[in-house]
Amino acid sequence: MHESYDAAAVERAAQQYWDERRSFEVREDPARTKFYCLSMLPYPSGRLHMGHVRNYTIGDVLARFLRMQGHNVLQPMGWDAFGLPAENAAIANGVPPARWTRENIAHMRAQLKSLGFAIDWSREVATCDPGYYRWNQWLFLRMLEKGLAYRKTGVVNWDPVDQTVLANEQVIEGRGWRTGALVEKREIPMYYLNITRYADELLEALDTLSGWPERVRVMQANWIGRSEGCEIAFPYAEDAAAVAGTAGVVRVFTTRADTLFGATFLAVAAEHPLASAAARASPRLAAFIEECRRGSVIEAEVATQAKKGMATGLHVLHPFSGEALPVWVANYVLMAYGEGAVMGVPAHDERDFEFALGHGLAVATVVRSTHGAYEEVRAPWIPAYAEYGVTVNSGEFSGLSSQAAMDAIATALEAKGLGRKRVQFRLRDWGISRQRYWGCPIPIIHCSACGVVPVPDEALPVILPEDLVPDGSGNPLAKSAAFYECSCPRCGGGARRETDTMDTFVDSSWYFLRYACADAASMVDPRVDYWLPVDQYIGGIEHAILHLLYARFWTKVMRDMGLLSFGEPFSNLLTQGMVLNHVYSYQYEGGRKRYFNPAEVDTRRLADGREVNEVVTSDLGRIEVTHEGLGKMSKSEGNGVDPEGLVQRYGADTARLFMMFASPPEQTLEWSDEGVQGAWRFIRRLWTAVYEHVAAGAAFALEPHSLEPPQREMRRAAHQALAKATDDIGRRRSFNTAIAAVMELLNALQRFTDLSPQGRAVRQEVLGIAVLILSPITPHVCHTLWLALGHRRPVIEERWPLPDAQALTQDTLAIVVQVNGKLRGHISVPAGADETAVRLAALADDNVRKFVAERPVRRVIFVPGKLLNLVV
């Protein structure tokens, strides 16, 4: 052991040791309890960022901790390797996405290894490998057979200059991100997965996910958005029937059937068939519909924009009164929700109220409050009453509670064949077609004679050619005859292969199953039943909705196909917080802003206490920059910290220790160079403590029963720290406090200067406990220190010790004494002292006696081992 701590050498040695012995490769072993510790797989963007490091460190600490507790721990890693950034890089550099992706994977794998994560690399999965994505295709075909996948036209963003489809995030303020051209909406055929068939189960099963954060469950529940209500049909009046060319109805969905008699108009979405029919005779209406279609697609803007509308001139009939109601086209009605039409009840719906107010439509009050005086809703002075109440002016349904009226109206509608109760979900089916190159090909063939023909199983996988280079205009697959030319599996005639690829969320919806059986000849095999479900899943909150919902759906589909025996993939979920850093900027004359990395900023404190932040620049010399506060580490704000540089400068252990210590895992983590140095200092202090102990020669065997009180106390502190750390890591996932407990222990050890034989024996034990506790967090240095302390087995093979109950016992206890609830003294009593004894000891304390004075003690609250409160 060297006197000084050399992180690079220590880490090289430990990593080499683990590598040579394949320490982290695991096999299924029914005799041992398994623990599947999974971190969300990274997109191979090129370099790890701090978010990755934090994510994987949390997972690694848990994996190593549970391994030491005797579990058979699987911690795998893979790559979410398809996706848009590879295509963008290809456009920028002319490199095929496959090469770019594989080079990135190689670099990032090396970075992960340098951080010392206990990963079973033999199970590595990259979603761009045909051996992986063939099973996307295979399951897609099974879903097609069951009607769970289907083809339908859908709306996409179309860039008219690049002649390409844009993802939503590529549309910036309605314009293509590269060309700046106004984006058009186009309708093209796409494939959808019928996730709505599972909406009920996806919602209900959320209650069983007790290991998930409440807020993630709430977000999913809101996203699924279940509403109970009633479907109501409004028959066409003569004018509508004439325009439509046939008799018919407009269906609406409502959660407030009790307000049906207050309907004074009907509003339909711009895309509604009746609107299109009416627009054929009215250029003005056609223009309005076109305006709605082009309107902002950013939903937050849509929600706040004015409620615009135009009358169609057509009418529908109220299902009970037979009254003719005007049909309007309104921009606040969504085609994709419910029936794409609503009944307008201005008196009892704020949106309808606002619309009626703006367009001079009638208002009819049909629900009154159960308390207070009846008040008729009158625009604009008396606003809509959207609460439940008692029905009025509703014919035979008057005088009922809202709930009773909804039931009665639904029953009556059903008898007339004009409606029924039903449930409506906000969740929509999952469109998986992407008009993109770098993704999993959809296994479909288009034959002019046979139509849409699935690729037969024996022809899978449909391999994505890896030598194409996208140029920004459209999908290169659609221009590659070698790819799209094929023969029809049914008739053998010439046919064209589908050139759309799958949404990358498909790839990440089941990768965690493949890790369990990465070399299986089928999609999954029985090893999945050993490892799954995942015991601890760790990832960013940004995946709270889509990824986690899709993975749950996909798991349920596979279960229902008999491929899996469970329906929920992730038993416990930890959503780690973001990594933040300071943001510094300088504003040039003219307004252009330039950001500076905090590492370049030199902070001084002036005499008046004010902080001055300065940067030396090549163009302006030394300038003062503005501290804008904290922001997520990002390229645009130039405040990122590169993990590679950090590891080079301080070592992986320091990086890991700092990240786990600086804040609890679910909270945001503020980057601090001083904090990193603090972590580094602590490791060095531990190193020095072990070095000095070892340098003094081997310690004697500990004789626990012949210790002096200070030695017993030192030993007790160690076992107490062990008990706390075990609970903090194992149950509370509170790594920062576990580390604090070890720091405290080391501080106590530094005050313990006893060099007697038993003193050194205690020191040997205390240092050993400190090293064991830290070993999941700073595994490299603990590997070296554990061997240096004279142990033969490497620390990763050691069992996590149980605290010694004997060591934890105390002869005397410190009791807090309060008088009238205020702290007045500390006393020390023998362990097991009863209330009377403690009370006598308390009243012997000068300060306590002073506050009790001559007053009689009216009441005594005694918490054994902790506290005595005297009420006078």
Next chain:
RNA sequence: GCGAAAGUGGCGGAACUGGCAGACGCGCUGGACUUAGAAUCCAGUGGGGAAACCCGUGAGAGUUCGAGUCUCUCCUUUCGCACCA
């Protein structure tokens, strides 16, 4: 607008089941060692006060022997969803 979470020293945070508020770290102050040091070690560090002691967990009320923790009202911040009929 709706929903959720959170407000504790100069800063990150701790206090888990209602029982010593501020563990641990950073920063800062003083000292030791040193030619010197942003290295290391030691001591101090919520506010007021000479002290006894008093005050103190966003604000206000309440429950309790006792409230950072529980209840109510309000304020602020962050996040998510956003015309979902």
